[in-house]
Amino acid sequence: METLQGKKIYIMDYDELEPHLSKEVLVGEQSIAVFLTEGEVHAIENNCPHKGGPLSQGLVSGKYVFCPLHDWKIDVTDGVVQGADEGCVKTFETTVEDGAVYLIYS
Numbered sequence: 001m002e003t004l005q006g007k008k009i010y011i012m013d014y015d016e017l018e019p020h021l022s023k024e025v026l027v028g029e030q031s032i033a034v035f036l037t038e039g040e041v042h043a044i045e046n047n048c049p050h051k052g053g054p055l056s057q058g059l060v061s062g063k064y065v066f067c068p069l070h071d072w073k074i075d076v077t078d079g080v081v082q083g084a085d086e087g088c089v090k091t092f093e094t095t096v097e098d099g100a101v102y103l104i105y106s
């Protein structure tokens, strides 16, 4: 498979994002949950580290998303699971240019 390292991939227009809602995008076979938090775009792997729940379908409160399966609380800015639970979700660097949102693979 072609490597994405060093690439900037367009995923959506900024206008498509809404606070408190997440959008799922697919990059290749990778499902990614995208969030708009306090005007900033954050992207994390769309699989909960607990049992793979789809985080793009979770409730969003501030900078946290609550997994729709068992309610784990995850910080969308750094991917870290909160509270007594442990784990981390892969995060992706994002940038917004001319109203377009990109993922940057470093």
Ligand code: FES
Pocket (backbone or CB within 6 Å): 048, 049, 050, 051, 052, 053, 067, 068, 069, 070, 071, 072
């Ligand atoms: S799969 Fe997300 S909390 Fe269980």
